[in-house]
Amino acid sequence: MTRPWTRRRALSALGLTGAAVTGLAACTSKSGSPTLVGPSGSAAPSPTEVKNGKATVSITSPKDGADDAPAGLDVVFTAQDASSTKVELVDAEGNAVDGDMHPDGTSWIPAKMLQWGTNYKVTVTATDADGKTTIGTSAFATMAKPSKTVGFSSFLADGQVVGVGMPMIIRLSRAIESGDRAEVQRRLLVTTTPAQEGTWTWYSATELHWRPKEFWQAGTKVFVDVRIGGAPVGGGYFGRSDLTLDCTIGPSLVMTIDDRAKPKVMHVIKDGKTIRTIPVSLGRPTMPSSSGTTVIIEKLANTVFDTMDDPNPANRYKTPIQFAQRLTWGGEFIHAAPWSVSDQGKRNVSHGCVNMSLANAQWLFSQTLIGSPLTVKGTARALQWNNGWTDWDRPWDEYVKGSAIPYAPPAPPSADPSGAPSASPSTTG
Secondary structure, three states: OOOOOOHHHHHHHOOOOOOOOOOOEOOEOOOOOOEOOOOOOOOOOOOOOEEOOOOEEEEEEOOOOOOOEOOOOOEEEEEEOOOEEEEEEEEOOOOEOOEEEOOOOOOEEEOOOOOOOOEEEEEEEEEOOOOOEEEEEEEEEEOOOOOOEEOEEEOOOOOEEEOOOOOEEEEEOOOOOHHHHHHHHOOEEEEEEOOOOEEEEEEEOOEEEEEEOOOOOOOOEEEEEEOOEOOEEEOOEEEOOOEEEEEEEOOOEEEEEEOOOOOOEEEEEEOOEEEEEEEOEOEOOOOOOEEEEEEOOEEEEEEEEEOOOOOOHHHOOEEEEEEEEEOOOOOOEEEEOHHHOOOOOOOOOEOOOEEEOHHHHHHHHHHOOOOOEEEEEOOOEEOOOOOOOOHHHOOHHHHHHHOOOOOOOOOOOOOOOOOOOOOOOOOOO
8 A cells, every 4th residue: 555645745755845746635636737747748648538528638658559668667647627636557457556646746656666578557537627537548568677777775674773863875786877866866755754854865876865954853753665666767777676664763862072172071962961971082183083973883892993904003903892883984983992091081092083981882882873973073184075974964055965856945834634644755855
């Protein structure tokens, strides 16, 4: 079953709540608006249209008789003088295929990819103000399974509980060219309950991140629906398969350090209240810690730091470490450092990590989650973009520029007569 689509859910599903979108109430549209002017251009009247009233229906894609439709297709149509429209898709045996309107209002998309090399029929029924219907149909077949595919995967596992700074991360097995990214991005839907403004950004040519404008609200339910299977992704390649992800945001816990403060401490803040102040030692003057906002990438109760391949002999060491929490790919961690307890709170002596006592490191390890954020200020080095999950180190106005689809801020919330839960499926933004 597909999830119910309300206007609020559909708009914020694009990450551009507030954009002018028509035809978003389930599969219906109101009279007077040209419904679903799809991305494929203007449509010629469907040759199988059966007209009984004032409404007209034109199916642009898939074309009637086509035998090369992608398995990840859009049903693109227009309906004029219709008070409501309904889209139905069935396979050759008459089995219904679930789907819903895309949040951007330009097409209807199946809930799951279709089968390769299979016959289908789509029917669009437009009802006018007098209750009379006009029906347009298109019978088509999907293409044979292609040899060139791109895999999409998630960093997180279903059911995982993550910190309030955790971005939703989708990784691709092949780089996507800039001109193809918008079509790929619109296939990535994010639903948040409660609704939160957010956006996708192209972190790289092979990785997309979605983050809310502000840190996640504690307890948020997140559903990522990647309907990319069988969809063209550019260069003759197609999405290998669909992907979904369900996760939950844990308690609101953030950490802050200001290197200019005396004593040097980490403030651990939960639900807006400081629950512990921890003396720390940051990177020494020759190896300063990075100033910026990072999130915890991985947690290792026991590990070994091995820098024996460092070109500088003075920086080579191999040391067992307890309660290590990675912040950057470059090797900055929060961890226990019993050897620097006398320096913690007073001076910086580490190789760039956040040192703290064994007891404090163990306690903090028990409090944090993957995705818990740390903001460091006042050091001599700025955090480098992409050195870790640095989504929160870029101002929102800059972050949204990474979206391949122009971002628009949300409209003021309005009452939702459907009674459906407030949620936000998001493809753009």
